[in-house]
Amino acid sequence: MRKTLERMRIMQPLYRKTLLLTLFLLIFAAPSFGEAPVRHIVLLPSINYTEYEVWESKYYPVNVLEHKMTDYLASLLRGNPFTDVSVLDGGQAERWMDDPTFRQCTFAVRMELHHVIAKQREVFGSFEKGDVSLRVRIYNPMEAGLIESFVASGKDQRYTFDPGDDQLFLLNTRTSLIDIIYRDGLDFLRLSPSYKGQKMSRPTWAQFSSTPYWQAFKNAIDDVASGIANMKDGELYVIGRIISPTANSTKKNREYIITLGKQDAIAAGDILQVIRGDTYVTVDPENPVVVLSRVIGNVKVIKVMSDQAIVRLVNERKNDPVQLNDLITAPPYGKKKVERLR
Numbered sequence: 001m002r003k004t005l006e007r008m009r010i011m012q013p014l015y016r017k018t019l020l021l022t023l024f025l026l027i028f029a030a031p032s033f034g035e036a037p038v039r040h041i042v043l044l045p046s047i048n049y050t051e052y053e054v055w056e057s058k059y060y061p062v063n064v065l066e067h068k069m070t071d072y073l074a075s076l077l078r079g080n081p082f083t084d085v086s087v088l089d090g091g092q093a094e095r096w097m098d099d100p101t102f103r104q105c106t107f108a109v110r111m112e113l114h115h116v117i118a119k120q121r122e123v124f125g126s127f128e129k130g131d132v133s134l135r136v137r138i139y140n141p142m143e144a145g146l147i148e149s150f151v152a153s154g155k156d157q158r159y160t161f162d163p164g165d166d167q168l169f170l171l172n173t174r175t176s177l178i179d180i181i182y183r184d185g186l187d188f189l190r191l192s193p194s195y196k197g198q199k200m201s202r203p204t205w206a207q208f209s210s211t212p213y214w215q216a217f218k219n220a221i222d223d224v225a226s227g228i229a230n231m232k233d234g235e236l237y238v239i240g241r242i243i244s245p246t247a248n249s250t251k252k253n254r255e256y257i258i259t260l261g262k263q264d265a266i267a268a269g270d271i272l273q274v275i276r277g278d279t280y281v282t283v284d285p286e287n288p289v290v291v292l293s294r295v296i297g298n299v300k301v302i303k304v305m306s307d308q309a310i311v312r313l314v315n316e317r318k319n320d321p322v323q324l325n326d327l328i329t330a331p332p333y334g335k336k337k338v339e340r341l342r
Helices: 002-029 065-077 090-098 176-181 212-229
Strands: 039-043 055-057 060-063 083-087 107-122 126-139 146-160 171-173 186-188 238-245 255-258 271-281 289-304 309-316 327-330
Touching: 039 065, 065 083, 065 107, 065 212, 107 212, 126 212, 146 212, 255 289, 271 309
Parallel strands: 039 083, 039 107
Antiparallel strands: 055 060, 107 126, 126 146, 171 186, 238 255, 238 327, 255 309, 271 289, 271 327, 289 309
């Protein structure tokens, strides 16, 4: 009996230490319930390889184009609530490249402007056309090495009647008839646009920000955000499934419950894609089977819960209708818009 008590007395400190260690791991080491992963993206300063510039103002003739480009991309990426964005200046970018301890992020992005066309023609008014191409480079934080690179582009054009009587303003025409005649549609802006100061050797930001040239830049940067989302074959996309029709679903208005919600950065009004995979047997011994996804439908989010959402069918392929258990995808960045069925 005495030996047993002695043995218990010796073991008590060991049990106490084990219990304390277990509690420590449970409290501090284990992730909290429902913790969502946060992606940290660093934006390096944009580089302009062209001679195109935009001044801050008439009284401050300093080029701000690259800064505005970076800020717009940051606003698109911050649209995802689970993404933190840091915009670095020139000195910070040099340190990021040289100092491994400073590279605390998921990856870094740099935009390089290498092609700009800004045309204006006066024919019974003013015809303006912008065409922009950006080279995008993405670096990993381990060695600051290049992990991916792609080209993004954007276009826009506008016709303004001049002189006019200020009776017609902003009407974006995107009908099937117009799309046949003019592939990009037509933008009718107000007649006789307001005066924004005298023309200078470089446009000021106030003059530039409402032109189709800046819209072309924004379209190209939208393409950059989509390209970031498509990295590594869409690895960053969120993916869910259609699991059930709703009680209010009808043949004319089909509604479904999907396995994506607020935790996946889904919001009411978003347009998501319904995809299905096709399997192909190839003659390549290293890739004997290839699976290619295709968009068979688009759905609109009408209500969002924590980890589910209710969507309404927008369109689908007639010979390949949307069904239960189909996959739903959404890009983490860029505009969630209707995609062409294929």
